[in-house]
Amino acid sequence: MKSLSIKNHYITLIRRIVQITAFLLLNYYIIQWIFSINIYSLKGYASYFPILQTPRSVISNESGILELIFFQGVNGIFPFLLIGIFILTILFANRSFCGWICPMGTIQDALAIIPVKRKKFKEKTHQSLLKFKFLIAVLIIVIVLPLGLSIGSNVLFYNNYKANISLVADKPIGFFSLSEFIFVSFPELMIDIWANGNLTPLFSNPWIFISFMVYIFIIILSVYYPRFYCRYFCPVGAFCGMISGQSFLKISRSPVKCVGRYECGICEKVCPKQIRILDEPFEFFSGNGECNVCLKCMEKCPYGAIKFNFG
Numbered sequence: 001m002k003s004l005s006i007k008n009h010y011i012t013l014i015r016r017i018v019q020i021t022a023f024l025l026l027n028y029y030i031i032q033w034i035f036s037i038n039i040y041s042l043k044g045y046a047s048y049f050p051i052l053q054t055p056r057s058v059i060s061n062e063s064g065i066l067e068l069i070f071f072q073g074v075n076g077i078f079p080f081l082l083i084g085i086f087i088l089t090i091l092f093a094n095r096s097f098c099g100w101i102c103p104m105g106t107i108q109d110a111l112a113i114i115p116v117k118r119k120k121f122k123e124k125t126h127q128s129l130l131k132f133k134f135l136i137a138v139l140i141i142v143i144v145l146p147l148g149l150s151i152g153s154n155v156l157f158y159n160n161y162k163a164n165i166s167l168v169a170d171k172p173i174g175f176f177s178l179s180e181f182i183f184v185s186f187p188e189l190m191i192d193i194w195a196n197g198n199l200t201p202l203f204s205n206p207w208i209f210i211s212f213m214v215y216i217f218i219i220i221l222s223v224y225y226p227r228f229y230c231r232y233f234c235p236v237g238a239f240c241g242m243i244s245g246q247s248f249l250k251i252s253r254s255p256v257k258c259v260g261r262y263e264c265g266i267c268e269k270v271c272p273k274q275i276r277i278l279d280e281p282f283e284f285f286s287g288n289g290e291c292n293v294c295l296k297c298m299e300k301c302p303y304g305a306i307k308f309n310f311g
């Protein structure tokens with residue numbers, strides 16, 4: 001196994017630079033402005049890159065590779081190629097996308113800078129809440145599966161069912177996504193409220209009001225519980241987490257250097273995903289696929305006991 005080295009001291013600085021750069025580059029308006037190119041001409045290629053997951057834009061109508069996978073499924077195409085690319089990406093890069101590139105992660109990390117006392121859930125509560133995003137992932141599959149199965153055999157059912165679940169059929173991941181709220185629904189709602197001069201658009205449809213309250217609640221909780229949305233709600237995180245435990249990119253803890261929880265335990269205190277690192281195997285800890293490779297534990301370990309390796 002090859003040990004990869006990075007000056008621990010600079011990890012957060014490098015990560016912030018990467019996050020901010022990715023945040024800007026994922027915004028197609030900024031890409032167009034910087035490079036003076038017609039970004040729409042890249043649409044055919046761009047959908048295949050997981051990093052172009054969000055925000056939804058003209059080059060990524062499907063809001064990234066997972067949504068494109070479901071989009072193809074809904075249209076009766078089994079997405080072999082995309083599923084292969086998705087799995088290979090996680091196998092080679094683990095969930096570094098979540099820790100270093102995803103704009104939702106960057107926004108939550110920015111919220112975690114607000115100076116309030118951070119909180120942790122009791123372990124049992126945390127473990128129960130972790131299951132919620134898997135429920136969302138299963139729900140998405142259950143909702144869209146009938147479309148993929150019926151498109152070639154029962155067109156009448158397909159059309160009726162699709163009309164009934166139109167929003168979810170069009171954007172199955174986006175429908176449950178904080179990204180969709182921050183970059184699409186919320187700005188649209190604000191524009192409507194501004195145009196109306198009152199709050200009527202917020203109450204025009206129960207779904208708008210409920211989703212508004214839920215996402216605001218999630219954003220507020222993200223201030224107190226770092227990466228709250230990633231931990232418990234993100235459907236992309238759920239699908240990534242199913243594979244990342246098998247990744248070639250591994251974070252390990254030296255049994256020789258580590259002095260343990262009672263002498264130290266700093267790694268667990270700083271982990272934004274509330275992972276019980278010291279209860280995990282020495283050779284590879286991933287918190288059951290929850291680790292987003294932010295490397296904060298490695299940076300803060302005073303004994304240099306944490307390393308990341310490839311192999």
Ligand code: SF4
Nearest residue numbers: 258259264265267301
């Ligand atoms: S911070 Fe390092 S030495 Fe301290 S408990 Fe964690 S791995 Fe062990």
Ligand code: SF4
Nearest residue numbers: 271291292294295297
């Ligand atoms: S275990 Fe380490 S690398 Fe993984 S999320 Fe926690 S602090 Fe980040």
